Amino acid sequence: MKRLATLAAIAAAVLFPFLVTSPYYLHLVVVIAIFSIVTMGLDIVFGYTGEVSLGHAALFGVGAYTAGVLAFQFGLGFWIAIPCAIVVALAFGALLALPALRVTGPYLAMVTLAFGTIVAILINEMTFLTNGPLGISLSKPLFADVREQLPFLEMSRPRLRDVEYYYVVMASFALVVLVINRLLASRFGRAFEALRDSPIASDCMGVSVYRHKVLAFVLSAGFAGFAGVLFAYSEQYIAPNNFSFELSIQFLLAVTMGGRKSRVGPVLGAAIVVYLPNLLADIGQFRAVAGSIAAVAVLSGGWRMIKLPEERLRTLVPVLLCLGFFVFSLLLEKITDYKLTVFGLMILFMVYYLPEGIWGFVRTGLAGFVSAPAPIAARGDDANVWSATAPRVAEGRALLEVKHITMQFGGLKALDNIDLTVMPGTIHGLIGPNGSGKSTMMNVLTGIYTPTAGAVAFEGQDIQGQTPSAIAGAGIARTFQNVQLFGELSLLQNIMVGLNHFYRGGVADVALATPRARREEAAARLRAASLLRFVGLEALAHEEARNLPYGKQRLLEIARALALDPKLLLLDEPAAGLTAPDIKELIAIIHKIRDHGITLILIEHHMDVVMTLSDTVTVLDFGQKIAEGKPAEVQADAKVIAAYLGGSHAEAA
Amino acid sequence: MQILAQLIASGIAVGMIYGVIAFGYQLTFATSKTLNFGQGEALMLGSLVGLTVVSFTGYWIMLPIVLAFGLVQGAVVERLGVRQAIRTKSEAGWIMATIALGIIFKNLAENIWGRDALKFPSPLPEAPLSFMGVNVLPMEVVIVFGALAMMLLVEVFNRRSIYGKAVVATANDRDAAGLMGINTSLVITFSYSLSSMTAAFAGVLVAPVTLTGAAMGGALGLKAFAVAIIGGLSSGMGVVVGGLILGITETLTGYYISTGYKDVPGLVLLLLVLSFKPSGLFGSATIKKV
Numbered sequence: 001m002k003r004l005a006t007l008a009a010i011a012a013a014v015l016f017p018f019l020v021t022s023p024y025y026l027h028l029v030v031v032i033a034i035f036s037i038v039t040m041g042l043d044i045v046f047g048y049t050g051e052v053s054l055g056h057a058a059l060f061g062v063g064a065y066t067a068g069v070l071a072f073q074f075g076l077g078f079w080i081a082i083p084c085a086i087v088v089a090l091a092f093g094a095l096l097a098l099p100a101l102r103v104t105g106p107y108l109a110m111v112t113l114a115f116g117t118i119v120a121i122l123i124n125e126m127t128f129l130t131n132g133p134l135g136i137s138l139s140k141p142l143f144a145d146v147r148e149q150l151p152f153l154e155m156s157r158p159r160l161r162d163v164e165y166y167y168v169v170m171a172s173f174a175l176v177v178l179v180i181n182r183l184l185a186s187r188f189g190r191a192f193e194a195l196r197d198s199p200i201a202s203d204c205m206g207v208s209v210y211r212h213k214v215l216a217f218v219l220s221a222g223f224a225g226f227a228g229v230l231f232a233y234s235e236q237y238i239a240p241n242n243f244s245f246e247l248s249i250q251f252l253l254a255v256t257m258g259g260r261k262s263r264v265g266p267v268l269g270a271a272i273v274v275y276l277p278n279l280l281a282d283i284g285q286f287r288a289v290a291g292s293i294a295a296v297a298v299l300s301g302g303w304r305m306i307k308l309p310e311e312r313l314r315t316l317v318p319v320l321l322c323l324g325f326f327v328f329s330l331l332l333e334k335i336t337d338y339k340l341t342v343f344g345l346m347i348l349f350m351v352y353y354l355p356e357g358i359w360g361f362v363r364t365g366l367a368g369f370v371s372a373p374a375p376i377a378a379r380g381d382d383a384n385v386w387s388a389t390a391p392r393v394a395e396g397r398a399l400l401e402v403k404h405i406t407m408q409f410g411g412l413k414a415l416d417n418i419d420l421t422v423m424p425g426t427i428h429g430l431i432g433p434n435g436s437g438k439s440t441m442m443n444v445l446t447g448i449y450t451p452t453a454g455a456v457a458f459e460g461q462d463i464q465g466q467t468p469s470a471i472a473g474a475g476i477a478r479t480f481q482n483v484q485l486f487g488e489l490s491l492l493q494n495i496m497v498g499l500n501h502f503y504r505g506g507v508a509d510v511a512l513a514t515p516r517a518r519r520e521e522a523a524a525r526l527r528a529a530s531l532l533r534f535v536g537l538e539a540l541a542h543e544e545a546r547n548l549p550y551g552k553q554r555l556l557e558i559a560r561a562l563a564l565d566p567k568l569l570l571l572d573e574p575a576a577g578l579t580a581p582d583i584k585e586l587i588a589i590i591h592k593i594r595d596h597g598i599t600l601i602l603i604e605h606h607m608d609v610v611m612t613l614s615d616t617v618t619v620l621d622f623g624q625k626i627a628e629g630k631p632a633e634v635q636a637d638a639k640v641i642a643a644y645l646g647g648s649h650a651e652a653a
Numbered sequence: 654m655q656i657l658a659q660l661i662a663s664g665i666a667v668g669m670i671y672g673v674i675a676f677g678y679q680l681t682f683a684t685s686k687t688l689n690f691g692q693g694e695a696l697m698l699g700s701l702v703g704l705t706v707v708s709f710t711g712y713w714i715m716l717p718i719v720l721a722f723g724l725v726q727g728a729v730v731e732r733l734g735v736r737q738a739i740r741t742k743s744e745a746g747w748i749m750a751t752i753a754l755g756i757i758f759k760n761l762a763e764n765i766w767g768r769d770a771l772k773f774p775s776p777l778p779e780a781p782l783s784f785m786g787v788n789v790l791p792m793e794v795v796i797v798f799g800a801l802a803m804m805l806l807v808e809v810f811n812r813r814s815i816y817g818k819a820v821v822a823t824a825n826d827r828d829a830a831g832l833m834g835i836n837t838s839l840v841i842t843f844s845y846s847l848s849s850m851t852a853a854f855a856g857v858l859v860a861p862v863t864l865t866g867a868a869m870g871g872a873l874g875l876k877a878f879a880v881a882i883i884g885g886l887s888s889g890m891g892v893v894v895g896g897l898i899l900g901i902t903e904t905l906t907g908y909y910i911s912t913g914y915k916d917v918p919g920l921v922l923l924l925l926v927l928s929f930k931p932s933g934l935f936g937s938a939t940i941k942k943v
Contacts, residue, residue, distance in 0.1 A: 050744075052749070099928040102927060102931040103927050106688050107927055109690075118916075118917055121914065121917055125913040252749065338760060338764065340759065344753040344754065344755075344756045345753070345757065347749055347753035348753045348757075351750045
């Protein structure tokens, strides 16, 4: 089905210049394809990592101006401009992403806006390079005059030039679709979505949030730069005001409106955004469109009001808005002046009523009629669950040694001079009343907090102060008290994020689909399926993680942590919220993990679980260690009883 | 030396305007952790509405009318752009919606008042006063004291009145405030009203010195954001200092380098602060909870 649609699209694209001879429409399609390259690239940042970028017009402009300056100052042409523009745009993308180290959300949006403004000012002011506000003219290249060789091509020189350029742009477009598809289906695409859903869990799975966010911006910038060159040569004239803030808004509108996280959506959006000004140029046509939108809204709204009487009011609002829009179109004389208002209203409408965009809406609608193709079944086996990594510690030495750790938040000492020694191959229980500092300890061990004082040695190496992803790479994996799954990824993909460390191939491998990339992907898939099987979730491999019941989410977190091939696994309240039979299963799973040589630290409030599993138990209370020893000893300790049941230390003593 | 003092004096006036707009960002960020990306447009609308009103009423009677307009405009932004997104916890949602409202306001203003910059009549004599050889416009003095007075008034309101305490309570913990019977969504609407009101006020303060027009908002809104970040989104002192830093660097750049580049240092400063100390020079870092 999908293949058929792709083939039809390719055939239509190839035949188009011969079916439609109007240069106007040929140019329109070229511009749509160019904008689509930008919006598909923007979708990497906006749709997948979830960051709003208001700087893409500037990146697009950087690409266009690289071509412009090369032609204007140095007389260098199209083929040289393309690699140069991509490299320059990549560099600007990296620059833009630099503050992403620290900030996200609205901050990052403002950063991109500031970046866009700076670039616009520079283009305008650096007259010696860019010819300033006067702009730069270029001429479209004629790649090969094939009229002699192909006598049936009866066309003029300018038309041949246009047609050739059309094919170059279409080929570029196809190439970009292919590369983006590959990238987003790979570990990089999974990492982008993972860091949006839970940045902390990504870091703790060894997927550096920072590095991948920069990568997303850089890739996206590269596509924007590439599109910029194509745009410069298609328009044959560029000026600073081509690449204003307004254009960034149009790109975002295109992605939102078309639908995020797909290829079809951004292309659809680009087509609308490019075609809209033409529509607005003709008031009669605009009124007709506004009228038909209003008619559709009244019909579908009326139907909905009859079906769902309790939502009458909520349905009424958009219907009235559409009608109001129609009236607005009748009142106006010159619609072009209101182009931005129309854009703004469209964004508002999308945010309110179609947050998934047109394609998202259609896709969910289609899902009812056409059954989605079943994803390739992932079959795991017992042989691929474990990947042996013996801890590198000498006989009789500790795997983890925590020395005098203090963690202070303002005046509160959440951990006060704690020592902890974990021997390899054991299960170490960590218990204590709420607020005693157990989770803080987990966060210190995994690098989320940097301790105020003290040292943490893992396999003899000091790890305090390292980033969570570096510590994860060293072999410490964890689960979270408040489950931190990647909600919009499938179970299988969640585990594959944990397997990120196992890949050796880079972006180029993925883009070119080298044998190594394919081999690694297949192996990771097998391993992930095997891990799912190990925790008994194989049947749900392709379900989105957010749809799982709570108990199963905890099991999935354990499987994901095991994907890191940890030497030390930290489980933070794994039994919380589990039913009695689930707990039994969990105990069996933990035993198996230990039997495969993985050391565990277990935080748990279910005393029976801790006491049956643990070799050693440490008890914390108000940030201090009050007892340590064999489960039976700890249970008999007067201080521990006092901490749990109340009473003063004096009484206890 | 003379020139430097002169530049610093003008920089202070510009900086106070940035400070008061940045203060508006703080108001909404405190209650709802959202910002109006169309804050500059709120300022522009206030200034243009003021321009229309001023010809009927004169400058001083126009002020309360513009302030009332700002209150309404802010409430509209919150209702249309932010409320839904807060409910669905969609960050991209409110960013996009406030941007959309901003461009709609700008476009409408272009169609009502035209695209050209307009002269705003000054209520005070336009002959500069001279302090030790430094020329200062009387209006610049009004800007400095007006901006400070506005920030002080809002602060006093927040600290002293029971309504203000509801704002502070919502800022501290929205859920807990809601459980104590405070209508937090009304408080958020109100904070947007206050925020747009301060922006509109800044608009009519600055307009007699600069010019006014539909395009005035964008750059001001962005630079005020830079000030809010440099100062820290939670520090009242920060926006004043941040505003002054930015205002002065800007006039200096404009004079010593080129007016074309005068917006650059502020934005570069914004990028640097966000890269190295995102909580701002005066803000305190928050601890993420896992």
